[in-house]
Amino acid sequence: MKISEVISAGQTAFTFEIFPPKKQSSIETIYQTLEGLHGLHPDFISVTYGAGGNAADTKTCDIAQIIREKYNTESAVHLTCLYNSKEDIDQIVLQLKERGIQNILALRGDRNPDIAPKEDFRYASELIAYLKSKGDFYIMGGCYPECHPQCPTLDEDIENLKRKVDAGTDRLLSQLFFDNDDFMRFLEKARRAGIDVPIEAGIMPVVNKAQIERMVTLCGASLPHKFVRMMAKYEQYPDALRDAGIAYAIDQIVDLVSQGVDGIHLYTMNNPYVARKITEAVQGIIRPV
Numbered sequence: 001m002k003i004s005e006v007i008s009a010g011q012t013a014f015t016f017e018i019f020p021p022k023k024q025s026s027i028e029t030i031y032q033t034l035e036g037l038h039g040l041h042p043d044f045i046s047v048t049y050g051a052g053g054n055a056a057d058t059k060t061c062d063i064a065q066i067i068r069e070k071y072n073t074e075s076a077v078h079l080t081c082l083y084n085s086k087e088d089i090d091q092i093v094l095q096l097k098e099r100g101i102q103n104i105l106a107l108r109g110d111r112n113p114d115i116a117p118k119e120d121f122r123y124a125s126e127l128i129a130y131l132k133s134k135g136d137f138y139i140m141g142g143c144y145p146e147c148h149p150q151c152p153t154l155d156e157d158i159e160n161l162k163r164k165v166d167a168g169t170d171r172l173l174s175q176l177f178f179d180n181d182d183f184m185r186f187l188e189k190a191r192r193a194g195i196d197v198p199i200e201a202g203i204m205p206v207v208n209k210a211q212i213e214r215m216v217t218l219c220g221a222s223l224p225h226k227f228v229r230m231m232a233k234y235e236q237y238p239d240a241l242r243d244a245g246i247a248y249a250i251d252q253i254v255d256l257v258s259q260g261v262d263g264i265h266l267y268t269m270n271n272p273y274v275a276r277k278i279t280e281a282v283q284g285i286i287r288p289v
């Protein structure tokens with residue numbers, strides 16, 4: 001089913017992201033994550049593809065299929081294009097069609113300085129136009145409230161984002177951020193630039209110090225004072241840091257939903273405990289009865 005059939009216009013979306021098990025682990029380990037997330041009812045779960053500098057993995061499609069068929073939740077696959085040729089993408093499209101997966105988060109992917117990119121796609125917008133020509137897919141794209149690290153200015157990044165939307169993007173999922181004002185400023189600029197598709201705010205609960213250091217290096221998110229204070233106060237106390245990280249994410253979500261954002265995309269980091277705590281705290285706010 002396409003995400004447009006799952007999330008109706010104007011509904012605040014609540015969606016999850018998970019990643020496939022690391023290369024050395026068996027696919028079975030994902031069942032622990034999925035069992036743990038069971039019953040939380042996100043609108044969809046997206047599955048990353050070769051993220052964080054790992055080689056692209058083929059488990060993404062398998063997991064997306066398991067989510068749909070075994071857990072009765074809609075899924076989306078992430079797909080990157082820098083290291084895929086048109087023929088590679090054709091093969092993946094075939095797999096997706098065979099498995100009934102209609103939702104794709106289409107991305108460029110990060111450059112690996114040790115591997116020469118294939119030449120067919122330079123930007124996500126080119127992949128999106130190609131995918132649109134290959135089938136009836138619901139296509140999502142990434143966006144960057146604090147500007148993509150390789151773009152000189154946010155205004156220029158938003159011009160490029162508009163191109164990506166014009167190429168056929170149906171929904172945008174944002175990079176993680178810790179200051180809601182950054183997201184709301186970005187949202188206003190995007191709307192002014194004529195970007196009218198739903199934009200979900202990417203929220204990453206920080207549950208340990210190593211995670212935040214890795215993530216900030218990778219994506220360049222800035223850290224507000226109150227966040228840095230929290231890290232400093234609790235860094236020696238893992239349980240307290242986890243609880244403070246959960247509370248911080250809940251606080252961000254309540255504020256964003258109160259400001260009327262289109263949705264929340266929760267980076268679960270395959271941690272059902274954290275996803276459950278957050279969901280229980282915010283579900284009545286996201287879907288008031």
Ligand code: FAD
Pocket residue numbers: 047048049050051052053078079080105106107108109110111122123124125142143148149150151156157160161163164173174175176202
């Ligand atoms: P693009 O939209 O192509 O943009 C990349 C850069 O090029 C930007 O600086 C943009 O301003 C610029 N640009 C775009 N179009 C043009 C143009 N026409 N002319 C000039 N400049 C242009 N990576 C993974 O490897 N696997 C994943 O599963 C994954 N999941 C992600 C999920 C989310 C929600 C997000 C936000 C990111 C994810 N990423 C993932 C990371 C992503 O691949 C990187 O951030 C990558 O560097 C950019 O991808 P993009 O699709 O946003 O690129």
